[in-house]
Amino acid sequence: MLGIQNQIFNIKTAKEFNALALQVFKYQFLNNSVYNKFCLHLNIDPTQVDSIYKIPFLPIEFFKSQEIKTGDFDSEEIFLSSGTTGDNQSKHFVKDLTLYEASYLKAFKQFYGSIDDYCVLGLLPSYLERKGSSLIYMVDDLIKKSKNSNSGFFLDNHHLLIDILEKNIKNNQKTMLFGVSFALLDLAESYQIDLKDLIIMETGGMKGRRKELTRKELHSVYKKSFNVDAIHSEYGMTELLSQAYSKGNGVFESPNWMRILIRDVNDPFNFLEQNKTGGINVIDLANINSCSFIATQDLGRKNDKLFEVLGRFDNSDLRGCNLLIS
DSSP: OHHHHHHGGGOOSHHHHHHHHHHHHHHHHHHOHHHHHHHHHTTOOGGGOOSGGGSOOEEGGGGGTSOOOSSSOOOSEEEEOOOSSGGGOOEEEESOHHHHHHHHHHHHHHHHOOGGGOEEEEEOHHHHTSSOOHHHHHHHHHHHHHTOTTOEEOSSOHHHHHHHHHHHHHTTOOEEEEEOHHHHHHHHHHOOOOOTTSEEEEOOOOTTTSOOOOHHHHHHHHHHHHTOSOOEEEEOOTTOSOOEEESSTTEEEOOTTEEEEEEOSSOTTOBOOTTOOEEEEEEEGGGTTSOSEEEEEEEEEEETTEEEEEEEOSSOOOTTOOTTOO
16 A cells, blocks of 8 residues: 555656556455445446546535545544534545645645645635634634744734735735635625735635525636736545646646546436536545545536536535435
8 A cells, every 4th residue: 555655646647647556446345345335336347447537436425424534543533523423424444644635735835836835825714613613724724834933823804814825915925815705705795905916726615604605606706806907716525635726717627636527417437528517526545545546426517627617516416325324
């Protein structure tokens, strides 16, 4: 396993990705009891899996009812999804936090450059108000590694946040503002400020807080109030250890160790051509101690290395794939 782990963040080509994904599949088939049971229920013969398109993807719902672990270990951390009750929360049992840290730091560098150059600001009230958020863990570490004295989290002190943003603009300081959707909307409705040289990173999170708006509607409000050409976004989730990033228009790109496939909504074992809408499947090789092959509840479409997230399933249970959910 250590040999595989050492290769994850050194992938440079599709051929290298595919070869390592097949190794990870065989390792998880043998060492992840939930994934093994799922594969056997589907009559999967691992010796016949010679393409990433033949790998079974575990429905993400399993994280709500099962301990998804590859191997037997005590968790360093348990990340929890947002949910109204503990019964509705997904749980990600993390064996090695250094893998998560390597994943988000290397992805940040791939898409944005050195974290040392940035002031990192977090406007993430709903995440700060609960325990077990993988997003808060990441942003907190980015704040610390930014080495900028103004980096930090903000709850309700918008005046201080605006002061720092204005000073950073004046000083030509690279800045990234991570904001949950409703908090950014509150800020946009209260202030008009020219942030055109800064990066606003929207992290999602409108449900139950404000009237639901489409991403396009939200970003239109942000762009007008903040005078920016584009709103950046991250696509990640509790069950993963990697994130994809969008630098505008909701078009995402994955880091080299993460891949998106689009499945047919009526046949989860059939994958669609470019620009066809279907369910989003994620291969996250950093998730080697959990499950690297996850069928999400999101709808999307893909064009080469880029993909869009278009919404969620109304009925997210996959036909024939809910045998282990209890």
